Amino acid sequence: MLILTLNCGGSSVKFRLIEMPEERDVSRGQVSGLGTEQTIYSCYDANGTSREKTVALGNHAEALEYILAEIPDEISKRIQAVGHRCVHDGGKYDKAVRVDSDVIRTIRDCFELAPLHNPNNLAGIMACEKSLPGIPQVAVFDSTYNRDLTPAAYMYGIPYRYYTEYGVRRYGFHGITFSYMTRRASEILRKPLSEMKLVSLMLGSGTTANATAYGRSHDISTGFTPTEGLLQSTRCGDIDPLAITYLMRKLSLGSTEMERILNHESGWLGISGLSSDFSVIEQAADRGHEQAQIALDVFVHRAKKYVGAYAAVLGGIDALLFSGGIGEKSPTARMRICEGLEFLGLHLDSELNENLQGEGIVSTSSSPAAIIVVSTDEEKVIAKETYGICCP
Secondary structure: OEEEEEEEOOOOEEEEEEEOOOOEEEEEEEEEOOOOOOOEEEEEEOOOOEEEEEOOOOOHHHHHHHHHHHOOHHHHOOEEEEEEEEOOOOOOOOOOEEOOHHHHHHHHHOOOOOOOOHHHHHHHHHHHHHHOOOOOEEEEEHHHHHOOOOHHHHOOOOOHHHHHHHOOOOOOOOHHHHHHHHHHHHHHHOOOHHHOEEEEEEEOOOEEEEEEEOOEEEEEOOOOOOOOOOOOOOOOOOOOHHHHHHHHHHHOOOHHHHHHHHHHOOHHHHHHOOOOOHHHHHHHHHOOOHHHHHHHHHHHHHHHHHHHHHHHHHOOOOEEEEEHHHHHHOHHHHHHHHOOOHHHOEOEOHHHHHHOOOOEEOEOOOOOEEEEEOOOOHHHHHHHHHHHHHOO
């Protein structure tokens, strides 16, 4: 079965064609920089052929239509299912689901809970419905990985009726990535997932920390929305709620404008005043830019704090996992986060960390707990879930 996977992010659309159950790649690519003058379409086929060009596409719907039109007819005719990465379901589902009117309504109802993602996720679904009529679509939600969280982990300290009446609780995100990371760690360490305590850091433009023990999620840094937790590219992460209401009063801001600031103008972009690109922040800090250095320090401090907290929640740690664009490509970030964590049994090998290409273990051979860099593969998880639903 040929499955098309789609990941509609904030300013990009990633796609991949995978033959299942063989898990054989046919092609992959993305449209990046949506809405800018540097919108790029790139595609890589399994035979090594690559194409890249600048395109004029203003939104996700246009990008999806373009991607689908670029797939050769002889391949598009073979597509039998589409799997979508979706972010927020409001706690409604405990597994991947076939898209129907109810699923579409759920995604739309959660627009305000995941404003950077849910609208784009739905745009992908609607574009496929138009261009691939009759082809089954499956929604794989980030939040379902945390279905086993206990009330101790997901409840907020607010009146209980806000939970029962409005569903205000911690949901957690990047679950597709954590599912892959933890399974991959099990393969690398050759140890059953059911026997391990793992702390995972998904560090990209969006960032999340997760605590998984014996194959089940026990805690996660993102909360009711993806904005809570670690410092992110444009999201603020943890903040005193009363600091928000204080600023709203002082600046006469409405809730919509405040949400825009917290989601789009904060994070390391907001602190540095420079860029949402982490590599730009690192380079500026190296040149002595004070605010860029502060942004890096806050990012590292929060990540390190969550590792320690989750090790306490789990009662120990067998491995610390890094993934995402920063987690995989910034040895400096990994080094700074791991500094001082030797008391948890985490001993980083400086040479392995600096020279790693791809994924692998970067802890010393004598480290009681492993430190592993995982090259995440969300699309493979999405393809497996989609295949499981369409070919039970």
